[in-house]
Amino acid sequence: MSEISPPIVFISYSHDTREHKQWVTKLASALRDKHVEVILDQWDLEPGDDVPKFMERAVKAAGRVLMICSDPYVRKANDGKGGAGYEAMIVTGELVRDLGTRKFIPIIRQGGGEPSVPDCLSTRLYVDFSNDEEFDAKLEELIKSLHKTTQLGKPPLGPNPFANLSTPTAELEVRTAMAEGQFETAIADPKAAYSLASTLAASGDTATWRRLLRTLQRRAASDLIAWRRADGTVPHSTEKDPAPLHDHAAKGVSFYMPLFACLVAGAESGKEDFCGQLSWIDEVQNPAGWDHSGSTYWTDFPELLLFVGHALLGGMMMDSKRGDDAYELATTKIPDRRSSRDSKALFRTTGITGWPESMAHHCNLAWAFLNKTIQEQEWIGEGFGSPDHARSAVSAYYQLLSLLNFCHVSTNGRFECGELERTITVPLNFCRWPEPVVTRGYKIFLGQRSMITRLLEANDLKDPAKFQQHWQRWLEVCGKWLGNVFQWHFDFAVPQTSFPSDIQTKGLSLKEP
Numbered sequence: 001m002s003e004i005s006p007p008i009v010f011i012s013y014s015h016d017t018r019e020h021k022q023w024v025t026k027l028a029s030a031l032r033d034k035h036v037e038v039i040l041d042q043w044d045l046e047p048g049d050d051v052p053k054f055m056e057r058a059v060k061a062a063g064r065v066l067m068i069c070s071d072p073y074v075r076k077a078n079d080g081k082g083g084a085g086y087e088a089m090i091v092t093g094e095l096v097r098d099l100g101t102r103k104f105i106p107i108i109r110q111g112g113g114e115p116s117v118p119d120c121l122s123t124r125l126y127v128d129f130s131n132d133e134e135f136d137a138k139l140e141e142l143i144k145s146l147h148k149t150t151q152l153g154k155p156p157l158g159p160n161p162f163a164n165l166s167t168p169t170a171e172l173e174v175r176t177a178m179a180e181g182q183f184e185t186a187i188a189d190p191k192a193a194y195s196l197a198s199t200l201a202a203s204g205d206t207a208t209w210r211r212l213l214r215t216l217q218r219r220a221a222s223d224l225i226a227w228r229r230a231d232g233t234v235p236h237s238t239e240k241d242p243a244p245l246h247d248h249a250a251k252g253v254s255f256y257m258p259l260f261a262c263l264v265a266g267a268e269s270g271k272e273d274f275c276g277q278l279s280w281i282d283e284v285q286n287p288a289g290w291d292h293s294g295s296t297y298w299t300d301f302p303e304l305l306l307f308v309g310h311a312l313l314g315g316m317m318m319d320s321k322r323g324d325d326a327y328e329l330a331t332t333k334i335p336d337r338r339s340s341r342d343s344k345a346l347f348r349t350t351g352i353t354g355w356p357e358s359m360a361h362h363c364n365l366a367w368a369f370l371n372k373t374i375q376e377q378e379w380i381g382e383g384f385g386s387p388d389h390a391r392s393a394v395s396a397y398y399q400l401l402s403l404l405n406f407c408h409v410s411t412n413g414r415f416e417c418g419e420l421e422r423t424i425t426v427p428l429n430f431c432r433w434p435e436p437v438v439t440r441g442y443k444i445f446l447g448q449r450s451m452i453t454r455l456l457e458a459n460d461l462k463d464p465a466k467f468q469q470h471w472q473r474w475l476e477v478c479g480k481w482l483g484n485v486f487q488w489h490f491d492f493a494v495p496q497t498s499f500p501s502d503i504q505t506k507g508l509s510l511k512e513p
Helices: 018-033 051-061 071-079 085-089 093-099 132-147 171-182 184-188 190-203 206-230 243-254 257-269 280-285 301-319 323-331 363-376 378-384 387-411 435-446 449-458 464-486
Strands: 008-012 037-039 064-069 104-108 333-336 339-345
Touching (some): 008 051, 064 071, 071 280, 184 190, 184 206, 184 257, 190 206, 190 257, 190 378, 243 301, 257 280, 257 378, 301 323, 301 378, 301 387, 301 435, 323 387, 363 387, 378 387, 387 464
Parallel strands (some): 008 064, 064 104
Antiparallel strands (some): 333 339
């Protein structure tokens, strides 16, 4: 009887967390136990190997490609991430279009909600491995598909045909050096990064744009890690004297300013390929080589980076009338680095919205740091028109975050049952900015009419009476929070007090200002 050759699969995935990599290894081992030959970077890729060439060979050699669709993987695939390093392990839409969708099998590995796959495979059947208790059943389903039969014996596996493909090369290092040389000025100066990114967006040069983003991400992570190793200081400060903490943290955040400037310029362009980028979140949250041990000031420093980055990007999205993009940013799932299976929408992730651990988990310290950053970074004032306009735009974005916070509380029935303790996940510190700044921010917020209307309707708030009742309760919650945080010294405006009166009863369409 002739021997049946095992099917060959290549596993494409993103290196989200250590636990996620271990789960991928578990799946690969289980497949081999079921007579499926597996090509996996953890087994078949050696230090010094050319990662893009490895993937190119693996995809061509494999009969099927398993795309492990974690939330970060889907974002990177949709953003067209690829090129250097382990980003090349992610299958993009361009590759799917070249080879056809039949070769690719989406494997869902997500923490909850509606499963999502890359846009290029939106119509493909997937195998959902999200529930660990169903692992064996889902594995059997996958095995039947790979073997194209219900019963197969397991003959001995032959030698790995790819064992000799990997050869040490310096090509990747050379390519990295060339990219950094090309963007040397942008790496060193966020104003130059903003100018270059604006030019690329205006010309529609997405290829160079993506190379710039990858270069800035890689360099920022490298500089941040080097700074931590050389310094290691854990600054101490209080709300009355935040200068030591702010001055020290500003150094680390400065490494990411060119990247943030590039993203803000993309949002300002209003073009789809430049405005809706979200995969940068995963790169900032988990810098390559970051040590997650030690003092929380250092281990959670990426939270502070995300706090600053999403505030600036969201502000520009709102100011550029890209409310839908701001909504996508505000609701994108943020994995919990302490638990690979848990994730929450950004507006519910307090370490990013305003209580980063590196700012002593204190919203006032964090907000003062953000304010200081806006005032001192020249490119922000130039990009937004002025520091005050930047603050208005950020205020508009935080009013959207606060509205999402309200909708989440409303849909969970907490207004009816009276469980309103600890419901604030978005700090209201923007209310402390000068009244003209906050008022202008409210007008920017109201400018996103269609997005706000869809948001209210999606959260069952199209009934004006219900909306008015819930909003009044929400204002009471906000007032109590402000009183506790600022000890009843209200010398600032609360911009959304009149929000219900700005909405017409019929159709929830906003009145013209």
